[in-house]
Amino acid sequence: MKLYLYNTMTRSVDEFVPLEDDRVGLYACGPTVYNYAHIGNLRSYIFEDTLRRTIAYAGYGVSHVMNVTDVGHLTDDQDDGEDKMIKSSREMGKSVWEIAEFYTDSFFHDTDRLHILRPHVTCRATEHIDDMIALIARLEEKGHTYTAGGNVYFAIDTFPTYGQLAQLKLDDLHAGARIEVDEHKRNPKDFVLWFTKSKFENQVMLWDSPWGRGYPGWHIECSAMSMKYLGEQFDIHCGGIDHIAVHHTNEIAQSEAATGKQWVRWWCHSEFLLDETGKMSKSKGEFLTLDYLVSRGFDPMDYRYFCLGAHYRSQLRFTFEALEHARNSRRALFSRILELRKQAGDSQGSTEGAGRWLDEFREHASQDLNMPRCLSALWGLVKDASIDPACRLAAACEMDQVFGFYLEQLNPEKAEEIPFEMMELIREREEARKAKDYSRADEIRAILLANGIEIKDTPSGTSWRKLM
Ligand code: AMP
Numbered sequence: 253m254k255l256y257l258y259n260t261m262t263r264s265v266d267e268f269v270p271l272e273d274d275r276v277g278l279y280a281c282g283p284t285v286y287n288y289a290h291i292g293n294l295r296s297y298i299f300e301d302t303l304r305r306t307i308a309y310a311g312y313g314v315s316h317v318m319n320v321t322d323v324g325h326l327t328d329d330q331d332d333g334e335d336k337m338i339k340s341s342r343e344m345g346k347s348v349w350e351i352a353e354f355y356t357d358s359f360f361h362d363t364d365r366l367h368i369l370r371p372h373v374t375c376r377a378t379e380h381i382d383d384m385i386a387l388i389a390r391l392e393e394k395g396h397t398y399t400a401g402g403n404v405y406f407a408i409d410t411f412p413t414y415g416q417l418a419q420l421k422l423d424d425l426h427a428g429a430r431i432e433v434d435e436h437k438r439n440p441k442d443f444v445l446w447f448t449k450s451k452f453e454n455q456v457m458l459w460d461s462p463w464g465r466g467y468p469g470w471h472i473e474c475s476a477m478s479m480k481y482l483g484e485q486f487d488i489h490c491g492g493i494d495h496i497a498v499h500h501t502n503e504i505a506q507s508e509a510a511t512g513k514q515w516v517r518w519w520c521h522s523e524f525l526l527d528e529t530g531k532m533s534k535s536k537g538e539f540l541t542l543d544y545l546v547s548r549g550f551d552p553m554d555y556r557y558f559c560l561g562a563h564y565r566s567q568l569r570f571t572f573e574a575l576e577h578a579r580n581s582r583r584a585l586f587s588r589i590l591e592l593r594k595q596a597g598d599s600q601g602s603t604e605g606a607g608r609w610l611d612e613f614r615e616h617a618s619q620d621l622n623m624p625r626c627l628s629a630l631w632g633l634v635k636d637a638s639i640d641p642a643c644r645l646a647a648a649c650e651m652d653q654v655f656g657f658y659l660e661q662l663n664p665e666k667a668e669e670i671p672f673e674m675m676e677l678i679r680e681r682e683e684a685r686k687a688k689d690y691s692r693a694d695e696i697r698a699i700l701l702a703n704g705i706e707i708k709d710t711p712s713g714t715s716w717r718k719l720m
């Protein structure tokens with residue numbers, strides 16, 4: 253299967269051709285571990301997982317590497333802001349190392365529940381300080397750095413293509429001077445590679461270096477670790493779009509300045525999850541976690557389904573009504589699958605009879621991961637009564653290699669929260685409402701009620717609850 257992916261560098265959807273024939277190197281910027289991941293962060297990791305699964309489905313091997321930013325002060329794009337790890341440490345009465353450990357575990361607990369495959373290599377910043385020091389030394393040797401006020405900076409004026417990814421104009425780069433607070437910088441866009449002068453009191457994470465005892469700037473960790481595990485040139489680097497302008501721009505500058513060659517070939521970025529006030533972010537204080545969704549009775553797969561219902565390059569607005577809608581569809585899908593399993597019995601299905609739907613699915617997956625259309629193909633397949641149930645089941649499981657719902661492992665005891673026929677009625681009623689056939693909708697409401705299921709309509713769909 254040929255794969256076409258949007259590349260932020262070229263701003264176009266281009267055919268994806270890896271460096272090596274059969275193995276794709278994929279690097280993803282990982283979590284900062286001073287707090288729980290919010291569901292916006294998790295949307296990015298669901299995207300990266302979909303990307304990885306699609307690449308594998310297309311027939312390539314994948315080497316997936318992700319960092320964990322466990323150095324707390326490295327949380328701000330602009331090299332400033334408060335030290336969030338120390339703040340957490342104070343608030344929770346734990347050491348910064350314990351904080352990092354705690355939130356790293358919590359991150360993987362979330363991603364496991366969302367069926368996000370673990371990276372082949374997970375690398376912690378604190379375990380790769382030597383690699384970062386070696387890279388900074390290399391940059392220093394080539395004249396890309398200067399030291400001022402105790403810190404080592406990258407001089408962006410020594411790297412002529414600086415800002416290409418974000419389409420920044422070099423002439424404009426001095427324009428930010430008004431808001432710049434660090435008077436040591438020669439260019440306001442210069443960034444710190446190594447700090448010896450901590451802006452933060454009580455800095456406990458410190459390492460010896462040729463420039464003095466201190467700690468690395470944030471951006472250097474991704475360059476050093478990705479090159480260590482994937483080589484000086486690799487295929488894909490991904491993250492959320494907030495990383496384009498500063499973090500990824502700086503990563504490119506320092507990596508390519510050090511090696512003198514192109515570093516990453518494809519840049520894939522996912523759009524934001526929004527809440528009522530805009531981008532969901534940790535610094536706003538209050539944010540939604542997967543645990544919170546679960547405490548409200550949602551299954552992690554409801555959130556995965558919700559995310560796959562939008563293209564990764566579109567903003568997605570989160571509301572509980574929309575999540576309920578996704579839950580209804582997800583449950584209806586799972587019920588269908590269990591029903592197909594019942595009908596198929598012992599017969600081993602081949603996917604042959606389902607070619608039409610699989611072709612449609614592959615077409616949409618290959619065109620920049622169009623998951624909403626892929627889901628439509630899945631629905632078309634499971635509903636297509638002209639195809640033998642065992643065959644539909646086999647094709648659905650093939651598609652699931654990309655969706656990651658783990659349809660094959662569905663447990664009828666757990667998944668069949670309400671009977672299949674009732675789930676079908678809920679869907680039929682939603683369709684009747686859409687077609688403004690209110691008398692049929694009312695009729696179905698009455699049937700459901702008689703079966704102990706109460707319906708509630710919201711602007712974005714129907715939610716239901718079982719009456720005791
Ligand atoms: P962080 O732990 O803050 O470094 O973020 C981890 C990942 O989540 C990064 O790839 C960010 O770009 C991404 N991210 C942060 N906020 C959002 C959001 N509201 N929606 C989607 N992705 C986000």
Ligand code: ZN
Nearest residue numbers: 281282474499
């Ligand atoms: Zn990064």
